[in-house]
Amino acid sequence: MPDTPALDIEGLTVRYGGTLAVDGVDLRIPRGETVALLGANGAGKSSIVNAALGLFRPAAGRVRLLGRAPAEAVAAGGVGAMLQHGGLPSETRVGEVLTLVRRRYADPWPLADLLATAGIEELLGREVDALSGGQRQRVLLALALAGAPPLLVLDEPTSAMDVEGRQAFWTTMRGLADRGHTVVFATHHLDEADAVADRVVVVGGGRVLADGSAAAVKSRIAGRTVRFRCPGPRDGLGALPGVTAVGGVGELVELATSDAEATLRALLAQRDALPGLEVRGATLEQAFLQLTTAPLTTASDGVSR
Structure with missing residues (x-):
């Protein structure tokens, strides 16, 4: 049914022995969304x-994929997955593995379109053991798409790719989203989440710390960043009104400030020019760091703050 969520998680709790990895997470993802799961190592996103x-x-909770139990949804071909430590059989060729997986489905993704979508047209005769890291990820994507699944779940999908490969991969993901596929991905690359995701879910300590568009998550950080070129000395910048941190590379100066107007007034009073001046809102990285490093507290309504 169209109103049935692609992913519906209620009260999910995961334990590894005495370690609580996921603590009562609720997450509902409608069909057609592209959602990024963000979190530091050990935050619980892979769990x-x-x-x-x-x-x-899980120790507790309920999970439904496309309205079904996970095993049923996967068996029906409704879910494609790329796992962080996914592997390919050695001593085989790419075409052989792809043929084997496609035969599992009654109505597989048409081969020519699948090859073009995953960008592996030239790899069918390549031995699996000879693939580069980026090529291996592309082949794993093709295997995940082989059954034309409406839901695609990716765990660190671009971890072995160079910058060019990552850009090409996310161009493919945008195309899949345009076709109506739901894409849920866990990543350490905050720039990917900011550029690609309709929605960002920040996880820390096994809990959901923030859930919304990238713009909404960034808006939770009140500060601004003032950037300009400064070929001369930087003495005294950290003491300017509102400045909370001084950064930048080379001639570029970045001032994190809680009061951009006061910072700019003081800068203009001290300097004749501020070449390349920019004032920006908080980045997703700044919001992520603030959310994940702040101590967790629990309000009277039981919600993590």
């Missing part, structure tokens, strides 16, 4: 992905 795919039984 959420693995539990959502039914790879292990």
Whole structure:
């Protein structure tokens, strides 16, 4: 049914022995969204992905993919997955592996379109063991798409790719989203999440710390960044009104400030020119760092703050 969410998680709790990895997470993702899961190592995002795919039984909670239990949704071909530590059989060729996987589905993705979508037209005769890291990820994407799944779940999908490969990969993801596929991906690359995702879910300590558009998450950070070129000395910049941190590379200066207007007034009073001046809102990285480094507290309504 169209109103059935692509992914519906209620009260998900995951434990590894005495370690609580996921702490009562609720997450509902409608069909057609592209959603990024962000979190530091050990935050719980990979555990959420693995539990959502039914790879292990959670300690508590309920998961539904396309209205079905995970095992049923995967068996029906409704879900394609790329896992962080996914592998390919050695001593085989790409075309052989792809043929084997496509035969599993009654109505697989048409081969020519699948090859073009994944960008592996030239790799069918290549031995799996001879693939580069980026090529391997492309082949894993093709295998995940082989059954034309409406839901695609990716765990660190571009971890082995160079910048050019990452850009090409996300161009492919945008095309899939335009076709109506739901894409849920866990990543450490905040620029990818900012550029690609309709929605960002920040996870820390096994809980959801923020959930909304990238713009909404960034808006939670009140500060601004003042940037300009400064070929001369930088003495005294950290003491300017509102400045909370001084950064930048080479001649570029970046001042994090809680009061951009006061900072600019003081700068203009001290300097004749501020070449290349820019004032920007908080970046997703700044918002992420503030969210994930702040101590967790629990309000009277039981919600993490």
